Every structure is written in structure tokens, then in C-alpha cells.
Amino acid sequence: MPASPRTSGNLMPGFEHRVNRRKPDSELLDLRWQKPLGYIRFVLEDAARRVRESRAWFPRRFYRGDCHAHSQHSDGIGTVAEMAAMAKAAGLDFQYITDHWGLTHAAECRKHGLWIGQEPGAHLHHLGILNLKKVFVPSQNLADDCREVTRRGGIPFIPHPAGWWPSRVYEPEALQALTSLPDPFLMEIVNGANNVVSAFDYTDAAAIALWDKLLASGRRVHALGNTDAHSPHGIGTVWSGVFAPRCEEAAILRALAAGRCFVSEAPLLDLAIGKTGMGQRARQRGPLRLLAADARGLLRLRLVADGRILRTWHPNGKPFVRLALPLPKSVRTYVRWEAIAMDGKRGFTNPVYLT
Numbered sequence: 001m002p003a004s005p006r007t008s009g010n011l012m013p014g015f016e017h018r019v020n021r022r023k024p025d026s027e028l029l030d031l032r033w034q035k036p037l038g039y040i041r042f043v044l045e046d047a048a049r050r051v052r053e054s055r056a057w058f059p060r061r062f063y064r065g066d067c068h069a070h071s072q073h074s075d076g077i078g079t080v081a082e083m084a085a086m087a088k089a090a091g092l093d094f095q096y097i098t099d100h101w102g103l104t105h106a107a108e109c110r111k112h113g114l115w116i117g118q119e120p121g122a123h124l125h126h127l128g129i130l131n132l133k134k135v136f137v138p139s140q141n142l143a144d145d146c147r148e149v150t151r152r153g154g155i156p157f158i159p160h161p162a163g164w165w166p167s168r169v170y171e172p173e174a175l176q177a178l179t180s181l182p183d184p185f186l187m188e189i190v191n192g193a194n195n196v197v198s199a200f201d202y203t204d205a206a207a208i209a210l211w212d213k214l215l216a217s218g219r220r221v222h223a224l225g226n227t228d229a230h231s232p233h234g235i236g237t238v239w240s241g242v243f244a245p246r247c248e249e250a251a252i253l254r255a256l257a258a259g260r261c262f263v264s265e266a267p268l269l270d271l272a273i274g275k276t277g278m279g280q281r282a283r284q285r286g287p288l289r290l291l292a293a294d295a296r297g298l299l300r301l302r303l304v305a306d307g308r309i310l311r312t313w314h315p316n317g318k319p320f321v322r323l324a325l326p327l328p329k330s331v332r333t334y335v336r337w338e339a340i341a342m343d344g345k346r347g348f349t350n351p352v353y354l355t
Helices: 025-055 080-089 106-112 142-151 172-180 202-216 249-257
Strands: 063-066 094-097 115-118 128-130 155-158 185-191 221-226 239-242 261-264 268-273 288-293 298-305 308-313 320-325 334-341 346-349 352-354
Touching: 025 080, 025 268, 080 094, 080 106, 106 115, 142 155, 142 172, 155 249, 172 202, 185 202, 185 346, 202 221, 202 334, 221 249, 221 261, 239 249, 261 268, 268 334, 268 346, 268 352, 288 298, 288 334, 298 320
Parallel strands: 063 094, 094 115, 155 185, 185 221
Antiparallel strands: 063 239, 115 128, 128 155, 221 239, 239 261, 261 346, 268 288, 288 320, 298 308, 298 334, 334 346, 334 352
């Protein structure tokens, strides 16, 4: 049967009004930007719901936040307002904007309730800086820069210490430079640069191996999880859960600097040796106390010490695990605790250090 002239053989009869007509370029450009943002917002709102549900199992109070992201004031593509909106959708309690090259983002961040940092270039590594109100110009010595930032009242941290996805991998000289930093120092172990929905990739696996190597050598290295988001789509993929008495910047920074936090894509975690919590030195070898929670279910838990896996558990989807066990006499330098949820989302505690 010949096609109807009305449809020219390309469309079912009666559906002519459903055909999308080409929109003006300005409208189409806005649609192409706003539609993906809307889809990501759904993902972030679901992640925030998941954390709220997990909190019902988890006995400790904490605040969630991200210390590393970029806006249009440097090489990001989102406005400060868009970054703030996505941080709110993700349920974050705080969000830093750490733009490169200066502090031109500061006024907008204050307007939208975001906290202000910076990430100047530095020798061999980038340098993240929190709580410094003036622009910092780095030297050619990473350790000296960290000391100077601290002297001025700021908090330095090392972003993406092994590189960032998809292709940036640091040379051995850059990795070696971290051994010269003042003890303790803050370092990202999960960096979500260029990732959406899930942050963990092979560069983070390399960062964690580097972290364990530094810890096993006796260094105190407190871990952070940051998105390094260069667009609003990356906000909320990884965060730090901070054990602080209140969500004020000074209190959060004190807790971060002391290592009182865990790094997570979703699971909630805590670790103590006796009464000694994360980031502290255990003066006595009391019992290990371990907590893990995820409302979507826990797949695998691991206890790591002195650069090796001590023990593994498989909860088979349970939403909450609480363990108490003796600290093995073989452990000499540190112990930490990590989890993978049923959907592959990961979490890591900071270490408890041993004398």
C-alpha cells in the first residue's frame, strides 16, 4: 500500500504534532546544558537520600563536605551559583571553591554560602589551600610552600597526589617530593576530577597505594576525599565525613587538620583503638572498634595495617556492621578501615597511628 502523502511514509498518522521542531540555537544551547544538570540533580538527590537513610544505622554525628572544586573564575565551566545549587542537591553541609590563580570567586562564594579556598600551581604538584584570605604565590619548593601557608594561618593539602583521570600520571620525582612535606599533612586519596556519578578510578587506586607506603614508613598523612569538580555535574561524587562539634568553618578545619574524618562515595565509617579515634596516636593497644553503614548494603570490609590487608569481611548486603576485636600484636605503625557497598561505592577511614 502506498504511503499517505500526509506522512510521506516517515511518521504514523496522527502524530504530526509530536514531532520536535528544531529550536533556535540560543534555546537549544540552554537546553543542552540544563537537561544534563537536571539528570545529575536526580542522581545527587538520591545519593543524599541514601546517606540520610544510612545515618539511621550510624551512631556518630558528622558533616559532609568537599574541599576542592572550580568555577568559571578559573578553568571550571559552572557558575558559582550553579555549583552551590548542586552542592545543596547533594546534601553537602559545606562546599569549597578552590579556583586557580587567585580569589576572584570570593565575593560570589560568600553570596551563595560556599567556602573559599585556592589552588595555585606549585613545583611538581598542585597545592590546595583552605582558610587563607590573601592570594598565595608558590615558590619552587613544595615543602616550603606548605610551611608558609601554615605560618600564614592557612591549611595546605595535596590534590590528586598520583595524577588525575583520564591521562595525567605523576613521575617518580613528584611522588618522592611528598616525603619532604612537614608531618602531618593532608592529601587527597580519592579525587573525582572528570568523573560523574562515581569518583573512584585507577588514579585513586594509585593514590591509596602511595598513601599506604607513606603511612608504613611512619609518616602521618591525613586523607581527604574531594571531587575536584570542574563542572556542577561532578559535585557530590565523593566527600569527606567530618567529626566536628558544629558545621562552622573553623570547627570543620580543626577536625580536618587533625584527621578526624573519613572519605566516602557513600558508606559511613568509623575506627578507634580503645578511646583513640582517627587521626590520633594510640598510646595503648586497646581493642579495635569498627563501624560501617550503608543503607544500600555492604559488600566487603577490609582492615588494613602497615601496608597490608589484615582481614576481610563479606557482610552480604547487611546495612550495618559493628565489630570489636583485639589489635594484632604485629601491627606497628597504623591501622585503617575501608568498605565497598553493593553497588561499588567506596569508603575509607583515616588511620589511627601507633607510637
